Each structure stands twice: as C-alpha cells, then as structure tokens.
Amino acid sequence: xxxxxxxxxxxxxxxxxxxxxxxxxxxxxxxxxxxxxxxxxxxxxxxxxxxxxxxxxxxxxxxxxxxxxxxxxxxxxxxxxxxxxxxxxxxxxxxxxxxxxxxxxxxxxxxxxxxxxxxxxxxxxxxxxxxxxxxxxxxxxxxxxxxxxxxxxxxxxxxxxxxxxxxxxxxxxxxxxxxxxxxxxxxxxxxxxxxxxxxxxxxxxxxxxxxxxxxxxxxxxxxxxxxxxxxxxxxxxxxxxxxxxxxxxxxxxxxxxxxxxxxxxxxxxxxxxxxxxxxxxxxxxxxxxx
Numbered sequence: 001x002x003x004x005x006x007x008x009x010x011x012x013x014x015x016x017x018x019x020x021x022x023x024x025x026x027x028x029x030x031x032x033x034x035x036x037x038x039x040x041x042x043x044x045x046x047x048x049x050x051x052x053x054x055x056x057x058x059x060x061x062x063x064x065x066x067x068x069x070x071x072x073x074x075x076x077x078x079x080x081x082x083x084x085x086x087x088x089x090x091x092x093x094x095x096x097x098x099x100x101x102x103x104x105x106x107x108x109x110x111x112x113x114x115x116x117x118x119x120x121x122x123x124x125x126x127x128x129x130x131x132x133x134x135x136x137x138x139x140x141x142x143x144x145x146x147x148x149x150x151x152x153x154x155x156x157x158x159x160x161x162x163x164x165x166x167x168x169x170x171x172x173x174x175x176x177x178x179x180x181x182x183x184x185x186x187x188x189x190x191x192x193x194x195x196x197x198x199x200x201x202x203x204x205x206x207x208x209x210x211x212x213x214x215x216x217x218x219x220x221x222x223x224x225x226x227x228x229x230x231x232x233x234x235x236x237x238x239x240x241x242x243x244x245x246x247x248x249x250x251x252x253x254x255x256x257x258x259x260x261x262x263x264x265x266x267x268x269x270x271x272x273x274x275x276x277x278x279x280x281x282x283x284x285x286x287x288x289x290x
Contacts (some may be wrong), residue, residue, distance in 0.1 A: 004244040005244070005248065006242055006243060006253065009010060009238070009239035009242050009243045009248070010239075010251070012236075012238060012239050013160070013235060013248055013252050013254075014237040014251070014254060015068065015235060015252070016132075016232035016233070016234075016235035016252065016255075017232070017251075017252055017254045017257075017258060018172060018235050018253035018258045019228040019229070019231055019232035019235075020228070020229070020232040020233075020252070020255045020258075021101055021255040021256070021257075021259035021262055022200065022228055022258070022262060023040060023224075023225040023226075023228045023229050024084075024089065024093055024230075024255075024259060024275045025089055025259055025262040025263055025266060025267065026224075027081075027084055027194065028084045028088065028089045028223070028263070029266060029267055031085045032194050032266060033081050033085045034081045034193075035112070035192070035201065035226075036081075036221070036222075037077050037080060037081040037097065037192055038189050038193055038201060039188055039201055039209075039218060039219070039221065039225070040225040040226045040229060041077060041181065041185050041188050041192075041221050041226065042189060042201065042222055042226070043219070043221075043222035043223035043226030043227065043231025044181040044185075044225075044226025044227065044229050044230050045181040045182045045184075045185040045223060045226065046079060046089070046223065046226070047226055047227045047230055048156075048178040048179065048181045048182055049182055050176075051178060052178050052179065052182075053161075053177060055172060055174055055175040055178070056171070056172045056175060057175055058166075058170035058171070058172050058173060058175050058176045058179065059169060059170050059171045059172070061169040061170075062166045062167070062170035062171075062176055065131055065162050065163065065165055065166025065169065065170075066166060066179050066180065066183060067183070068159075068162050069159050069162055069163050069183075069184075069222045070180065070183035070184045070187075071168065071187075072155055072158055072159040072162065073159060073170045073180055073188065074182040074184055074187045074188045074191060075152075076152060076155045076156065076192050077188045077191075077192065078188070078192065079148045079149075079151055079155060080096070080152060081192060082145075082148040083096065083145045083148040083149045083152060084145075085144030085145075086141065086144045086148070087138070087139075087141070087142035087144075087146075087149075088139070088146035088263075088269060089120035089259055089263045089267065089269060090260070090263060090269050091138060091142055091145060091146075091149070092145050092148075094132055094133075094151035094256055095146065095150055095153060096150075096153050097153075097154060097156070097253045098127075098128050098130075098132045098151065098153075098253060098255060098256070099131065099132075099153035099154075099157075099159065100122060100153045100154075100157045100249070100253075101126070101127065101128060101157075101246070101249040101250040101252070101253050102125075102128045102250075102286050103153070103154065103157035103247035104157050104160050104161060104245065104246055104249040104250075105120075107122075107125050107157065107161050108138045108161065108164075108244070108245040108246040109246070110265050111165070112160060112164070112165075112244075112245055114139070114179070118148050119288050120201050120203040120218075120247055122285075122288055123247070123250065123285045123288030124246060124250040124285065125285070126205070126248065126281050126282070126284050126285030126288065127250045127251070127253050127254065127282050127285035128227075128250070128253075128285075129278075129281050130256070130278040130280070130282035130284075130285060131275075131286075132278075132282030133242035133274055133277060133278035133281060135260065146269075149157035150254070151182065160249050161245070162177060162190065163176070163177075163180075163240075164240045164245040165185045165239055166191070166238070167237040167238070167241055168238060168240070168241050170250070173237045173238045173241050174234050174237075174238075175232070176194065176237060177230065177233045177237045177238075178230060178234065180233070181226065181229075181230060186221055190247070195222055198260070200290065201219075201222075218263065223241075232274070236248060236252050238247075250285065253282070254279075255281055256282060258281055259284035268276070
C-alpha cells in the first residue's frame with residue numbers, strides 16, 4: 001500500500017511552511033542580517049525555555065541526536081545569515097530549501113528503509129524543480145551567496161535526517177524540537193556576535209537612532225521570529241513521526257510559495273513567468289505527495 005501523508009500531518013507541515021517563510025523574509029528585510037538572526041535564536045530560546053517545563057521530556061536515547069543537531073544548527077544559522085547578507089530571498093532561499101529535500105529523499109531510503117514509490121519520487125522531484133526554478137537571475141555581487149546557500153542545503157539535509165531519527169526515539173517530538181534552540185543558542189549567538197558584545201542585540205543597524213522603543217521592537221521581532229521558527233520545526237518533526245521523512249521534507253519546501261508571496265508583498269520582489277511556472281510545479285508536487 002502506498003504510504004500517504006496523513007491529512008493532519010499534511011496541514012501541519014503546510015502551516016509550518018508558512019511560518020518558516022515568514023521568519024526568513026523577516027530576516028532578509030532587516031538592515032543587519034547577522035543581528036536579526038541572533039535575535040531570532042535568542043527569542044526562540046526564551047520561548048522554548050518557557051514552554052519546555054510543561055512538556056514531557058525526550059527519552060535518553062534522543063539526546064545524542066539533540067547534541068548533534070545543536071552543532072549542525074550553529075552552522076545552519078551562520079550560513080543562513082551569510083547567504084542573506086549577499087543575496088535576495090529569491091536567490092538564497094530556493095537553493096537552500098530546494099536541494100535539501102532531494103538529498104533527504106535519497107538518504108531516507110537507506111537510513112529509514114522507506115519504500116521508493118513512483119508518485120512520491122515524482123512529487124519530490126516536482127517540488128525540487130519548482131523551488132530551483134524560483135531562483136532569480138543574479139544581480140551584481142550575489143554570486144557570493146551561492147556557495148553559502150548550497151553548503152546550507154547539505155546542513156539542512158543532515159539535521160533533517162538526524163532529527164527525524166531523534167524525534168522518533170524521543171517519544172516527545174515537540175519537546176525535542178524545542179530543545180534545539182537552547183542547546184544551539186550560546187555557540188550560535190557567540191558566532192554571530194563575534195567582535196560585538198551582547199549589547200548589539202538591542203542596537204539598531206548603523207544609521208538608525210537608538211531609542212528605548214526601537215530596542216523593544218527589535219526584541220519583539222526576535223521573539224516572534226524565534227517562536228515562528230520553533231513552531232514550524234516542531235510541526236515538521238511531529239509529521240516525520242507519522243509520515244515518510246522524505247515526503248514530509250519535500251512538502252515542507254512549499255514554504256517557497258509563501259516566501260515568494262511575502263517577498264512580493266513586503267520586499268518588492270516580483271515573480272517572473274518562470275516564477276509562476278515554478279509555483280505550478282510546487283503545487284503539483286505537493287498534491288502528488290498527498
């Protein structure tokens with residue numbers, strides 16, 4: 001029997017995709033992407049620590065996976081900030097998110113023994129092709145983002161596979177997802193703040209005045225972005241415990257649809273005819289995966 005994604009998991013992944021696109025566009029919209037990413041990690045960590053005492057904790061067998069994912073997420077956030085500092089959402093996001101699920105699909109066959117069904121392969125392929133089609137033509141200076149984006153695709157695939165195994169062992173996928181932020185926070189923020197003190201988290205970008213109200217807005221943005229990232233990943237990890245990992249990973253990349261829409265609405269990035277064709281590919285792939 002063909003293993004389809006349960007309806008509730010399907011909806012959860014799509015909601016998570018919208019949240020994921022939202023915080024990525026928010027980081028790109030800022031004037032200082034390193035600081036915006038650091039605020040997101042701090043905000044996510046605070047939100048996680050507030051909720052974690054209320055949840056059942058992951059089983060002991062899951063903690064080696066959590067420690068590994070903490071290391072991988074340090075690389076992820078660093079590469080993310082570097083890519084967005086050099087190129088638009090329409091360039092960096094599709095490369096990071098489009099290549100990763102194809103790597104996950106191939107690896108999940110060997111690691112999790114997931115069967116290779118034709119519809120699933122076609123669906124994943126359609127999503128991947130659509131996401132890569134969305135890559136905009138490079139503007140001068142954007143070539144430097146390509147290496148960071150592709151390296152991050154490998155990191156994303158690695159932590160997705162690691163966390164799929166860890167979440168299944170944990171018996172508590174929501175708590176597992178939440179722990180990734182506190183465990184990642186210190187090394188990630190230390191890396192992003194290199195050469196700058198913690199006070200930089202409360203300071204706006206150069207050229208903007210420093211006021212109490214502006215500092216509060218920066219913190220609130222970090223909290224909102226961190227919470228969005230946490231919920232998005234928790235929904236995806238939960239879905240991976242009840243549905244095939246490769247299919248969930250691909251479906252999650254429909255976030256690019258939301259990213260294109262949000263970037264058009266708030267950043268003035270307009271999709272071309274190729275972009276519209278890409279949207280059709282992603283929608284068709286998502287339908288096949290369901």
